[in-house]
Amino acid sequence: MVVIPARAGSSRLPRKPLRPIAGRTLLHRTIAMARGSLRDLPDIDLVVATDDREIADHAQAAGCEAVMTQSAIATGSGRALAAALARPSPPRFVVSLQGDSPFQPEGALSAVISALLDGAQVATPVIALDWDALDSLRDHKMRSPFSGTTCVRAADGRALWFSKTIIPAIRDEAALRQTEPLSPVWRHVGLYGYAIDALKRFEQTAPTPLETLEGLEQLRLLESGIPVMTVPVPPPLFDSSGIDTEQDIVRVEALIAIHGDPTPCLP
Template structure:
């Protein structure tokens, strides 16, 4: 099973131009993401790691830490599209493509390997990690959504781990929540983490299909995969030490630096 792990690193962020090169506590966002990927893939030496970008300065920055990097079309607007473009540039097309977020270096370290394991059976087309929330984490998510309702994605998951749906709303709704809490039942809400593992044929079909109406309404591209009939395994992983999903604004950088100052640097 040939595996390519791609870090999409686009230069043209509206809110943070040249975002991959911006420092967070003295280490660039891209170098942090590469460090995260190398740590996550330490026991998988056959998995190839590559940065896919649209800017030669980002290629050079990746090469400073001996990471392979390729230039992809500047017109590509999604991480999945850039990951597929990188796969097509490799001498041997990979069977499995892992799309790591280039702006999320604080994800659960076990997630990439868990996705690769989940994609070993040929019946699985796509795999993506989820974290079971505690009741306290659910309360915090609800509070967060009062001001930023489209931040944070939940996943409705079948007993066998198959993803049934994803939403920016918190799903499923919970009847008798107080009874469940008082009985010590686990919280039934799963938070989605935006790392994707694809069999290449699924990624090819996904990229060849235009966005669907439900995808546009929710702003979640994985809904297109479900509407195409692909099986997505929602793989449970342990939560990351830092509860910060991505770096999108200057405030996110400040928050990440505060977490590093308080808890130590996972990429030191």
């Protein structure tokens, strides 16, 4: 089951799912991207989980099922779990596809589903940044410091940490640039897949101090000892960070004007 949490409230970008980007709303773009990714996986349900009737109607106008969930639910994963538990039979796994990240790398959703089918408790995609992409991320964070998340990971793919800052710090970077085509920085993509029991355990755990400081709910998993498997995916047509601010909308619209629109058309 794939769930798109679409909350009405957002302190930085009010009524974010309904905001237009180059003529198409954020929610319709996310639905179209998910539907395209699931084209070869017809047995997996796609649902929007929201606390707002207008957002639910907007999802249904795009031909997507919508489930009303309680406004008190504070996280996307919590809203995804509520939608899953509302089914007649709980699914084996739940993928929470953040409604503010419509420009996912090709294959990211199917890669996460594959990792879950292979036994991962939690899976999420990451992108290896080349040096130009790292420079672009640094420049972007000068204007929007809490937009975009990086990850450090073990050799076997387990996530060691996520942060809104750029990690790891790079000693002797100039020399490394001369010998390595890729930087050591991985960028996290806002897409999470959970085995249903791992998601239940996560939601039964109180928010942790570092989760609260960074504003990243996936840190609760790591602080609670729940392993997170990262899945490398190729970079998308352009920057895949979430839409969190007015500046993000301006930046993405400029990229669409340059590169074309990567979002599939809704049927």
